Amino acid sequence: MPMVTVNGVEVEVDRGTSILQAAAQAGFAVPHFCYHPALSSPANCRMCLVEVEGARKLLPGCYNEVNDGMIVHTESERVHHARKAVLEFILVNHPVDCPICDKAGECKLQDYYFAYDAQESRMRAEKQHKVKAYPIGPKIVYDGERCILCTRCIRFCEEITGTSELTLIDRGDKTEVRTFPGMELDNDYSLCTVDVCPVGALTSRDFRFKCRVWLLTSTESVCTGCEMGCNVHLDHFRNEVQRYRPRYNPEVNDYWMCDEGRLTYTSIHEDRFLQPMSNGAEVTWHAIGQTVADKLGRVIDAHGASSIALVLSPQASCEDLYLAKLFHESALAGEANLYVNGHAPGKEDELLMRADKNPNRRGIEAVWAGMETIGSFDNLVADLDNNTIKAVYMMGTELPVADEAREAFIKHIEELELFVLQAMHTGGELLEHAHIALPACSHAEKEGTFVNVEGLAQAFNQAFAPHGDSMPDWQIFMRIARKMGHTLSFTFLHQIQEKMFEATVLKQEAEEKARQEAEEKARQEAEAKAEAERLAAEEAAAAEAKAQADEASDEDASSADDAAEEESGDGEADEQPPAE
Ligand code: SF4
Ligand code: SF4
Ligand code: FES
Numbered sequence: 001m002p003m004v005t006v007n008g009v010e011v012e013v014d015r016g017t018s019i020l021q022a023a024a025q026a027g028f029a030v031p032h033f034c035y036h037p038a039l040s041s042p043a044n045c046r047m048c049l050v051e052v053e054g055a056r057k058l059l060p061g062c063y064n065e066v067n068d069g070m071i072v073h074t075e076s077e078r079v080h081h082a083r084k085a086v087l088e089f090i091l092v093n094h095p096v097d098c099p100i101c102d103k104a105g106e107c108k109l110q111d112y113y114f115a116y117d118a119q120e121s122r123m124r125a126e127k128q129h130k131v132k133a134y135p136i137g138p139k140i141v142y143d144g145e146r147c148i149l150c151t152r153c154i155r156f157c158e159e160i161t162g163t164s165e166l167t168l169i170d171r172g173d174k175t176e177v178r179t180f181p182g183m184e185l186d187n188d189y190s191l192c193t194v195d196v197c198p199v200g201a202l203t204s205r206d207f208r209f210k211c212r213v214w215l216l217t218s219t220e221s222v223c224t225g226c227e228m229g230c231n232v233h234l235d236h237f238r239n240e241v242q243r244y245r246p247r248y249n250p251e252v253n254d255y256w257m258c259d260e261g262r263l264t265y266t267s268i269h270e271d272r273f274l275q276p277m278s279n280g281a282e283v284t285w286h287a288i289g290q291t292v293a294d295k296l297g298r299v300i301d302a303h304g305a306s307s308i309a310l311v312l313s314p315q316a317s318c319e320d321l322y323l324a325k326l327f328h329e330s331a332l333a334g335e336a337n338l339y340v341n342g343h344a345p346g347k348e349d350e351l352l353m354r355a356d357k358n359p360n361r362r363g364i365e366a367v368w369a370g371m372e373t374i375g376s377f378d379n380l381v382a383d384l385d386n387n388t389i390k391a392v393y394m395m396g397t398e399l400p401v402a403d404e405a406r407e408a409f410i411k412h413i414e415e416l417e418l419f420v421l422q423a424m425h426t427g428g429e430l431l432e433h434a435h436i437a438l439p440a441c442s443h444a445e446k447e448g449t450f451v452n453v454e455g456l457a458q459a460f461n462q463a464f465a466p467h468g469d470s471m472p473d474w475q476i477f478m479r480i481a482r483k484m485g486h487t488l489s490f491t492f493l494h495q496i497q498e499k500m501f502e503a504t505v506l507k508q509e510a511e512e513k514a515r516q517e518a519e520e521k522a523r524q525e526a527e528a529k530a531e532a533e534r535l536a537a538e539e540a541a542a543a544e545a546k547a548q549a550d551e552a553s554d555e556d557a558s559s560a561d562d563a564a565e566e567e568s569g570d571g572e573a574d575e576q577p578p579a580e
Contacts, residue, residue: 002015002066002069002070004022004066004071005070006022006026006028006073006074007023007028007072007073009027010026017066018061018062019050019059019062019065019072020032020035020061022072023072030050030061030074031115032045032048032061033047033108033198034062034152035048036152037255038254039155039159040155040159041062043060044150045090045150046082046086047086047087048060049061049083049086050073051073051074051076051079052070052071052073053070053073054071058079061074083116084116084117087109087112087113087117088117088121091121092121092127092173093123093127094109094145094148095127095145095146096121097146102203102207102208102213103199104200104213105212105213107199127145128145130176131143131176132145136177136179136185137184139186139191139204139206139259140185140191140204141205142201143203146200148198148201149168149177150197153193153197154167156192157185157187160192160256161188161189163187164180165180165183165184165186166178166179167180177201188260188351189256189257189258189351189352190259191204191206191259191262192255192256192257194207195255196255204243206243207242210242211242215237216235216236216237216242217236218233218235219234219461219462219463220460221233221234221244221443221444221460222359222450223244223262223264223359224264224359225262225357226346226348226353226357227354227360227361227362227453228354228452229359229452230246230256230257230352231246231247231248231249231252231253232244232245232257232262234265234444239465239467240269241268241444243262244261244263251454251456252454252458256352257352258352258353260346260353261352267425270425271425271426271427272425272426272439273431274470275468275469276437276439276469277431278436279435280432284469285479289482291436292436295391295418295420296331296420296480296484297484299418305332307388307389307390307391308335308336308390308391308392309338309391309393310338311339311377311380311392311393311394311396312341312364312368312374312395313396313398314356314360314361314364315342315358315360316360316363317446318451320395320472320477321363321368322367322474322499323488323490324395325367325368327478327488330486330488331480331481337375337383338373339380340364340375340376341377341380341398341400342356342358342398343357343358343400344357344399344400344401354453356453362452362455363450365451366457380392381401381405381409384409384412389416391416391418392416394422394430395422395473396424396425397421397423397424397426398427399427413433418435419433419434419436420436420437420438421436422438423437423439423440424441424442424470439468439469439470440470440471440476443460444462444463445462445463445465445472446462446493447460447462447493448472448493474490478490
């Protein structure tokens, strides 16, 4: 592997590594605009010029690969002078409208100007004017004057989505980004172009003029838009989520996320109910806990716990589901029927989007050790039709049905003796028909774990305190179980995780042991079978050999008789003793 010296620091890198990447490995950041680690390198901005000993000119570090023994300087006077000149060139026609630009605070041009240029413009002529606030797609606005023509957005649409909507038009200082005729920037990942744009030339309509970025606090979280579980930065201000941005994770989403998932953050604040309710009236948690316990107790006394349906939500975290399991085993005597609801399937593709629009169906499988005991939403409707269910305790308001099927479900709910809704959203009529409504908080208001489609458990963090009187589902289950005389004592999330992990580890160990035993049994059976077959084959061979020997001796005897007969016939043959 090549050894490179960057600013006096020796580093060994893989063959094919660019100078920019080698410098990063040696601990030196090289400024860049057009380079993006997930895209090809056109080397068109020249911001990454570095000095290589033996080379006459400065070289773009993003494009040139290292050689063994290469000596690189990224902070020499020559390099700094080049950076300053490149910035001055890029800023010749730039409007420098940072005070009203959404990118201000996270703009690379701004940062590099302060780091390497920091001089007044020498431009005295009128600047070249281009389009401002140009609607390049339904979710994105383009500002031609801020664009530094790095082509990252164009390469994203060519190399990542393969949709190729964008190109450069015109020449020289009139060059701008545009869509091809008849197209608009409207692919399922179009908002990633805003992320890759190093300046404020592409801005999201959703986020434009909403919040200055330096006011945002960023929390590491996970998208709940589908079972892919893309990693996100959840940016919030004053207890309100302002946007999602993709968080790099090569195991899951790389640098990207889909537009649909990116905009799901709005559901954190829409359609919420924030106070416990009993028959439509707001009450306290103290009062409602006993009411739920009494009402569930009456249904159990009258019809047994098997007349209750506990509906699990694939939107809930593993910790919530684990407490739902303990609640089922204790307060509902392990007899209540289990079902699962959740969003209906939607669009999927080969990049990230998955058809299951729920983040934690695999979490239900993990916590409940499979789905064998859990009925589908259709099963629930069928059991309601058969009148075997008297009470429904439902997590979440996401139903995988619409229109008539939804109305039919609502009709069933109206006829129930008890409908307890433990959810974040009102779900429209669902809240209206709930005898008891328990406000759960969103994933932004708590910590937890989702298991994605690949079986990867991913933690999400709490961004701010629960809104209103809402609380995490796991705390609600604990509270109701306690009122029903069952103590589920967890104070902190990590205690649940330890128990859950213990259960999972024990289960995995038991499964591993059973697997090894089954393998051993199968091996022994196979060996016994092979031995039996070998013996049978030997016996058959012995029998065949004997049969052949008998046949041969019969043939010898008969030819001896023939010879004797012949000899006695012509008087020439010797007399032979008879064959034994
Ligand atoms: S719009 Fe942004 S990403 Fe696209 S070429 Fe211009 S500066 Fe680069
Ligand atoms: S692919 Fe799924 S998890 Fe990823 S951003 Fe889109 S909706 Fe969210
Ligand atoms: S980052 Fe190297 S030329 Fe643009």
